[in-house]
Amino acid sequence: MKRIKLLLVISVLVLALGIASLGVMAADKPPVVIGLQGPITGPYAVEGEMAKQSVEIAAQLINEKGGILGGRMIEIRIADDACQPKAGALAAMKLITQKDVVAAIQTYGSFVVLPASDVYEKFKKVNIAYGATVTDLTERGLKYFFRTCGRTDTQAKFFAEKVVPYFNAKKIAIMNNNTSFSVGLAEESREALQSRVDAGEVEIVYFDAINPEETDFTVPLTKLRETNPDVFYYTGHFPEAGLIIRQAREIGIKAIFVGGDAVVNQDFINIAGIEYAKGVYQTQEALIEFFNHPEAMAFKEAYKAKYNTIPTSPWSVYAADALCVLAEAIDKSGSTDSDIIADYLRNKMEEFPSITGPVGFDEIGDRVGSSSHLYVVNDDGSSSLIDTE
Amino acid sequence: MKIILEQLLNGLTIGSFYALIALGYSMVYGVMKLINFAHGDLFALGSYLGFTLLVSGSAYATVTFGIWGGMIAAMLIAAIGIGIAGTLIERIAYRPIYPAGRLPAVVSALGASIVIQNGIMVVWGPRPQAYSSQVVPSVMLNIGGIKITLMQIVVLIVSFILMGLLFYIIQKTTFGAAIRACALDRSTAALMGINIETVIFFIFALGPALGGMAGVMVGMYYRKISFVMGWNYGLKAFTATILGGIGNIPGAMLGGLLLGILEMLGSVYISTAYKDVFVFLILILVLIFRPTGLLGEKIAEKV
Numbered sequence: 001m002k003r004i005k006l007l008l009v010i011s012v013l014v015l016a017l018g019i020a021s022l023g024v025m026a027a028d029k030p031p032v033v034i035g036l037q038g039p040i041t042g043p044y045a046v047e048g049e050m051a052k053q054s055v056e057i058a059a060q061l062i063n064e065k066g067g068i069l070g071g072r073m074i075e076i077r078i079a080d081d082a083c084q085p086k087a088g089a090l091a092a093m094k095l096i097t098q099k100d101v102v103a104a105i106q107t108y109g110s111f112v113v114l115p116a117s118d119v120y121e122k123f124k125k126v127n128i129a130y131g132a133t134v135t136d137l138t139e140r141g142l143k144y145f146f147r148t149c150g151r152t153d154t155q156a157k158f159f160a161e162k163v164v165p166y167f168n169a170k171k172i173a174i175m176n177n178n179t180s181f182s183v184g185l186a187e188e189s190r191e192a193l194q195s196r197v198d199a200g201e202v203e204i205v206y207f208d209a210i211n212p213e214e215t216d217f218t219v220p221l222t223k224l225r226e227t228n229p230d231v232f233y234y235t236g237h238f239p240e241a242g243l244i245i246r247q248a249r250e251i252g253i254k255a256i257f258v259g260g261d262a263v264v265n266q267d268f269i270n271i272a273g274i275e276y277a278k279g280v281y282q283t284q285e286a287l288i289e290f291f292n293h294p295e296a297m298a299f300k301e302a303y304k305a306k307y308n309t310i311p312t313s314p315w316s317v318y319a320a321d322a323l324c325v326l327a328e329a330i331d332k333s334g335s336t337d338s339d340i341i342a343d344y345l346r347n348k349m350e351e352f353p354s355i356t357g358p359v360g361f362d363e364i365g366d367r368v369g370s371s372s373h374l375y376v377v378n379d380d381g382s383s384s385l386i387d388t389e
Numbered sequence: 390m391k392i393i394l395e396q397l398l399n400g401l402t403i404g405s406f407y408a409l410i411a412l413g414y415s416m417v418y419g420v421m422k423l424i425n426f427a428h429g430d431l432f433a434l435g436s437y438l439g440f441t442l443l444v445s446g447s448a449y450a451t452v453t454f455g456i457w458g459g460m461i462a463a464m465l466i467a468a469i470g471i472g473i474a475g476t477l478i479e480r481i482a483y484r485p486i487y488p489a490g491r492l493p494a495v496v497s498a499l500g501a502s503i504v505i506q507n508g509i510m511v512v513w514g515p516r517p518q519a520y521s522s523q524v525v526p527s528v529m530l531n532i533g534g535i536k537i538t539l540m541q542i543v544v545l546i547v548s549f550i551l552m553g554l555l556f557y558i559i560q561k562t563t564f565g566a567a568i569r570a571c572a573l574d575r576s577t578a579a580l581m582g583i584n585i586e587t588v589i590f591f592i593f594a595l596g597p598a599l600g601g602m603a604g605v606m607v608g609m610y611y612r613k614i615s616f617v618m619g620w621n622y623g624l625k626a627f628t629a630t631i632l633g634g635i636g637n638i639p640g641a642m643l644g645g646l647l648l649g650i651l652e653m654l655g656s657v658y659i660s661t662a663y664k665d666v667f668v669f670l671i672l673i674l675v676l677i678f679r680p681t682g683l684l685g686e687k688i689a690e691k692v
Contacts, residue, residue: 041507043617045515178662209662213621215611218399219653220661226392239517243613250529251536270519271613 031075032068032336034059034326035095035104036319037116042082043239046267047108047131050316052078055105057303058320058355059327068331074323081107081116088112092119092127102336103127105322108315110134110181117145124338126345128322131315133261134184138364144342146361148321148354149314150285150370152185153192155261158372159233159283160192162388164202166374167256173206173229175220175244177236183209185235185260205229212240217247225253235260242271249276261285261372265312269381280377281386285370286356288317290385295324299355317356324354391534396653402541402610404649405548409603410626411633411641412555413596419572419636420592423494427478427501429623431597434505435471435604436614437513439463443524443609451524459524464547464605471601472594478505479593502619509616517615525609540610547606551599552642558595559638568592572636632672634685643684 036055039048059074067073077098079091088107095101096119106116108131120127121142129137129147133155138147164172172193176186186207196202205227210217221244224232232248232255234241241263248257259268259282269277288296288311299320300310311317325345330336333344346365351358360368374386410432417425442450442463451459482501486493528539559565570578571588579585607622608614625648633644648668655667675683 041510041515043517043615045510049515208660211661211665213617215607215613215618216399216403218402219396219656222392222396222399223657223661239613239615242519243611246612250527250538267517271517273519273522273612275522 029070029072030100031073032102032327032330033075033077033098033100034323035077035079035098035101035106036323037079037081037088037091037095037104037106038319039083039108039112040078040080042084044083044108044237046265047313047315048080048083050311050313051105051108051130051319052076053307054299054303054311054316054320055323057299057306058323061298061302062324062327068327069334069336074327076323077101081112083107083109083112085111085115088116089119092116096120096123096125101125102330103326103338103341105130105319105326107131109179110137110184111179113137114180117142120144126326126338126341128326130318130322132181134181135188136184138366142365144338146322146345146365146367148318148325148356148359148367150372151366152181153188154370155283155285155372156185156188156192158374159189159258160196163258163281163283163374164193164196164231166386166388167231169202169230169256171203171205171227171229171231173224173227173232173255174204175206175224175232175234175236176209177212177240178209179212179236181262182236182260186233189233189235210236210240210244212236214240215243217244218251221248221253222251224248225251229255231256231258233258233260234263237262238265238268239271242268242277245272245280246276256281258283258374261314264375264377264383266381269377274379274381277377277381278379282375282377282383283372284375285314285318285372287314287373287375287383287385288356289383291356293353293357295353295355296357314356321354321356321359325349325352325359328352328354393657395535395537396657397650398535398537398541398545400650400653401646402544402649403652404629404646405545405552406603406607406622406645407626407629407648408552408642408645409548409606410600410622411629411645412552412638413600414627414630415633415636415638415641416568416592416596418630419638420568420575420588421483421494422491423483424498424627425478425596426495426498426623427482427505428597428600429619429621429626430502430505430509431471431474431478431619432600432604432607432622433614433616433619434474434509435467435597435601436608436618437509437518437604437616438467438470438601439605439608440513440518440520440614442466444518444521448521448524456524456526460605460609464602467601467605468598471604472598474601475593475597476590478597479589502623506616506619513616515616517613520608520612520614522612525612544606544610548603551602555595555599556638556642564591628668628672631682632675634682637682637684640682640684644682647683 038051063073079094081088081091103126106127110132113129113132126144133152135151135153174186176182206224257280261284264282329341329344333340350360375383413428482497567583629644629648633640651668655664
């Protein structure tokens with residue numbers, strides 16, 4: 001009996017020592033630090049929170065497989081930009097000045113990405129945007145800037161060429177919220193519709209902007225109602241979109257409501273109330289819940305295990321994507337040097353199997369082969385994919 | 390014609406919120422010559438207080454008092470809560486630095502604003518919250534072709550009752566006379582036996598209480614509340630105060646309603662994107678020709 005006890009004690013000790021030495025071994029190799037700049041506070045904090053969770057899950061999955069560069073763990077360092085342009089540049093500086101930050105994933109909102117990417121460029125840090133679709137962002141000849149999300153012109157074209165014919169709409173109302181993303185999507189949609197407008201097939205009956213910080217949109221909506229549109233395309237963000245759909249329905253706008261890619265999420269449904277949110281359409285990039293390939297399933301499983309849900313916004317998953325491609329680039333190129341990573345991302349990475357499907361980048365840093373889809377909100381608040389072909 | 394009437398009602402609804410909040414700015418400025426920048430955030434705090442009262446405990450207040458009783462209870466409790474918060478802010482953020490002059494007090498007000506805003510974020514979270522539909526009646530009315538919601542009528546009536554009540558207190562009661570005397574000249578008022586402390590306590594309770602009630606109404610009417618909402622409403626209400634004449638109670642009411650209607654006009658006849666440009670253009674014009682605002686009285690420069 002005594003002997004067994006002794007044996008037990010010894011084996012426990014040995015085990016403990018073994019684990020401790022493992023710990024020491026892991027500590028021997030410094031972690032690879034990747035920055036995440038996002039709106040942790042501010043009106044879009046829900047996007048920041050989700051991005052943080054998604055990136056941490058992606059890092060956890062890579063670390064569980066043994067990390068990168070021969071056993072180095074990935075560590076995420078957060079910088080909050082509150083979704084403000086000024087704070088965005090400061091957050092970028094904050095990450096850059098920390099010497100061990102290798103590269104950055106940055107942020108939600110094109111108007112924040114714009115100044116921040118200039119800062120990263122100046123200090124030669126690879127930065128991958130996850131929620132910035134404004135077309136011009138990649139057209140500025142930046143060397144270290146990439147994005148895992150699509151572009152607004154793709155989405156605008158999708159709206160004009162697929163969504164409008166799908167609903168057989170003749171009169172279109174377009175409203176934006178005066179942010180660079182929203183104005184961009186609205187204007188590009190108008191341009192994409194122009195040829196059909198010239199041919200007299202469709203008519204843009206309303207085109208205006210609202211101020212997203214306000215809460216009362218009955219005045220512009222009453223004006224919009226009088227133009228009697230078939231389709232009402234709102235290209236802004238979810239906090240005010242929830243108010244807009246409810247106020248629009250209350251004053252009697254019957255038009256089909258189509259939101260841009262920042263309109264529908266859980267907060268939108270809470271604010272609008274499900275009675276108004278159901279039947280709302282959105283032009284959106286591919287949503288994670290409709291992916292079935294192994295990388296997506298592994299991600300969804302790990303996320304669900306920790307947070308009991310899956311990310312409802314596509315952007316946070318693009319942030320996780322950005323982490324995966326950065327890890328891949330650092331691992332395969334065997335370097336943490338910005339130029340080597342940027343070169344690998346631009347020229348050597350092709351169809352890397354990531355969470356949202358194969359990722360590769362073109363000459364200017366845009367993701368190759370991103371696409372838009374039409375979704376509708378169901379009665380229970382979930383979304384369904386609509387076949388527009 | 391019907392459309393314009395409908396739009397006028399829409400503009401008046403927005404304006405009555407501005408007016409209720411503007412009253413708080415104007416009262417405090419009248420007596421203290423201090424712009425209480427925390428006022429907009431107290432308004433937001435009122436919204437959240439009402440949210441907690443109405444939505445928490447599976448809408449306990451609504452279940453107990455009925456839908457209207459719950460709304461009244463939420464507004465009264467928010468008014469009391471925000472009144473207390475207002476006096477607390479005066480104690481903590483303003484009173485210790487009165488001797489230092491007016492400028493430090495303004496900076497302290499901005500600080501208080503940041504503290505409240507972030508406090509709300511810490512307590513209630515950064516996501517926008519929504520008053521659930523079961524606690525607010527959702528009835529559409531069609532009066533002679535004019536589409537209006539029941540809540541819109543409620544908001545308009547309650548705002549006008551509150552404004553009338555305040556007007557009565559300030560203009561017709563002895564205590565109101567004391568407040569007006571303090572606004573004219575505080576040291577002389579003190580010499581006449583007016584208890585300045587009580588007056589200050591009263592205005593820092595009453596102004597925020599009105600703001601808190603406006604906050605609950607904004608929550609009930611629009612459903613969406615967010616912790617940053619105080620900034621935009623505060624800015625607009627402050628503009629309304631300037632437009633009507635700062636320190637003048639009827640001026641704040643007029644300024645608020647007028648601002649709502651001006652915004653509506655700009656939105657309808659120019660473009661919603663440029664309505665603020667239109668509104669501030671009018672404001673600049675008013676200030677060029679009447680620097681003290683529409684109803685503001687000339688303030689004699691003290692030497």
